[in-house]
Amino acid sequence: MIPAMPDASVLEIGCGRGHTLIALKQRGLAREVTGIELVALPRASRESAHIDRYIVANVETDELDLCAETFDVIVCGDVLExxxxxxxxxxxxxxxxxxxxxxxxxxxxxxxxxxxxxxLLRGDFAYRESGVLDRTHLRFFCKRNILSMLQIGGGTIERIATDIDTKTNWRALLNRITFGLLEEFLVTQYLVVVRKAPAG
Structure with missing residues (x-):
């Protein structure tokens, strides 16, 4: 889902120890990589040596020394919720x-x-250790809300993928035989690419 742009400057929010950023740089898919993580993680300093800039900060509340229109790609993997x-x-x-x-x-x-x-049928909205109802999730979205949120500040939805697109399990099969009509009930995660309008 991350476009191949060898000369790109990439920012990842919630970068953890920076594995995604390191892989992008090592594979020649990015020139400069920056990561923001809420807390300093064990061993992150060793791995972040391969990252151009590793920032420990709260992306919601902290003032960050980042200039406007700096990055070609910004990645938010399982962060917004x-x-x-x-x-x-x-x-x-x-x-x-x-x-x-x-x-x-x-x-x-x-x-x-x-x-x-x-x-609806069991009257149960119990939080779990992982998944859609992960205990750490503060916000919940369906497809329409996800797309609406990601278009704040402008831009065009360029691609929408799901966690069942490349799988061969029963959910993927059911989605194919119903021509996508049940997609929103079968998908546990949406992956979306939004392109900011070009200059001019």
């Missing part, structure tokens, strides 16, 4: 994105069948 105000963060990220740059985000889909079944 953990934030108090993801809408404001998306607007902030778009400010750091160059004209024609892309925001790549993955966000869980609360409309998936298992979550709805538990809520």
């Amino acid at each position: 953990h934030l108090n105000d993801p809408w404001a963060v998306v607007a902030r990220l778009k400010g750091w994105l160059k004209r024609g740059g892309v925001l790549v985000a993955s966000v869980p889909n609360v409309r998936e069948a298992r979550t709805l079944y538990n809520l």
Whole structure:
């Protein structure tokens, strides 16, 4: 989902120890990589030596020394649902994105069948250790809300992928034989690429 742009400057929000950024740089898919992580993680300093800039900060509340229109690609993998105000963060990220740059985000889909079944038929909205109802999720979205949020600050949805696109399990099969009509009930996560309008 991250476009191959060998001369790109890439920012990853919630970069962990920076494995994605390191891989992009080592494979020649990015020239300069920057990561922001909420807390300093064990061994992160050793691995972050391969990252041009590793920032420990809260992307929602901290003042960050990042210039407007700096990055060609900004990656938010499973981050927005953990934030108090993801809408404001998306607007902030778009400010750091160059004209024609892309925001790549993955966000869980609360409309998936298992979550709805538990809520509607069992009266259960119990948080879990992982998945759509992860205990650390503060916000919940379905496809329409995800797309709306990611278009804050402008831009065009360039690609939408799902966690079942490349799989051969029953969800993927059911999605194919129903011509995508049940997609929103089968998908647990959407991956979206939004392109900021080019200059001019």
